[in-house]
Amino acid sequence: MYSKRDLVVGLEKYLKTGFKPISSGPGVVRLKSKVSGIEIIFSYNKWTGSFDLGGQIVGRRVFVEVEDLLKKYYSKFGLKKDLYTIYISSRRFEKLINNKDYHIYNDRDIERIHPYFRTMVFEDVLPFLEKFETIMDVYEYSEGLDSNDIGGFIPNPMPLRRMILKGLLKTRDFEEYSVKILEYYKENSSQKSWGEFYPFVPDLYEDLAMLQ
Numbered sequence: 148m149y150s151k152r153d154l155v156v157g158l159e160k161y162l163k164t165g166f167k168p169i170s171s172g173p174g175v176v177r178l179k180s181k182v183s184g185i186e187i188i189f190s191y192n193k194w195t196g197s198f199d200l201g202g203q204i205v206g207r208r209v210f211v212e213v214e215d216l217l218k219k220y221y222s223k224f225g226l227k228k229d230l231y232t233i234y235i236s237s238r239r240f241e242k243l244i245n246n247k248d249y250h251i252y253n254d255r256d257i258e259r260i261h262p263y264f265r266t267m268v269f270e271d272v273l274p275f276l277e278k279f280e281t282i283m284d285v286y287e288y289s290e291g292l293d294s295n296d297i298g299g300f301i302p303n304p305m306p307l308r309r310m311i312l313k314g315l316l317k318t319r320d321f322e323e324y325s326v327k328i329l330e331y332y333k334e335n336s337s338q339k340s341w342g343e344f345y346p347f348v349p350d351l352y353e354d355l356a357m358l359q
Contacts, residue, residue, distance in 0.1 A: 149253055151176060154198050157254040158189060161261035162268055184209035185276050186231075187268055197250040202241030204264065206272035207231040210282050213311050216354065217304075220347035232308060233285055233300055237271035239263075286312045304344050306331070307351065314355025321359065325352050 155168040155176035166178035166187065174193075179186040185208045190201040214230040221228055240263040249260055279285050289297055289309065301308050306328050313321040332348045335341035 148196055149198070149251070151198075153254075154191070154251065154257075155189075157251075157257040158261070158264070160254065161257055162265055164268065164273075183277070184211070185273070187272060189264070194250065197252045199250060200260070200264075202243065203236055203238045204267050204272060205234060205236050206268075206276050207234040208276045208279060210285065212282060212315060213308060216311055216351065217307065220351060224343075224347055226343060229302070231302060232282075233276070233279060234302055235272055235275045235300075237267040239267050239271060282312055282315060286316055286318070303340075307344060307348065310352070311355065314352075314358055317359055321355070325355070328352075 150170075152168075152170045155170045155178070158176065159166065159168045159178055162178070164178050164180075164187065166180050166185075169177040169179050169186075171177075175188050175190050177186050177188050185206065188205040188207065190203065190205075192199040192201070209230060210232040213232045217228075218230055220226075221230075243263070249256070251257060251260075279288065285301075289301055289312070292300060297309075298305055310321075310325050310328050312318075313324055329348060329352060332341055332345045336345040
């Protein structure tokens, strides 16, 4: 029977990204670069004997100087959160793929549909993520985004990642921005989506303030 491991190895076989196939995680398989911190995520539905790949793929990139700060506090407070700094989604062929019978029973089925995924990987996801080589690149791009769009680039907790970027880069508005974020998390600490982070926000700010 075709396994989850077979699926991700088959994807790499035809996509030829040079990334490491990873089969861990519920409902997803991943291809991860050993060098750049980039990973490509494919979601699927599992049926008896087959997998249905979704028509959307997600690319993520990790900048360790940002994520290590969050990891420190996630570990301390027992939070199990993904650690990645930026992301992009490609839905170029979503309707086409989702509207067709793309059950994957073996590598031949991947060979049949891989051109769609190859286009999304090599024309949409990788060219975008590879533009960001440093946290300064991330910061400058994010500062040019509309407030409604930044959440589609920096994942939650987006305000904390922005505070980290500003602190590490010693931007002129670090203090002003941080004061607003501290107050916002305090005011909304009764809500789970904000409150689970609030216990460490003041300490995170102090870590960053020491760098200024």
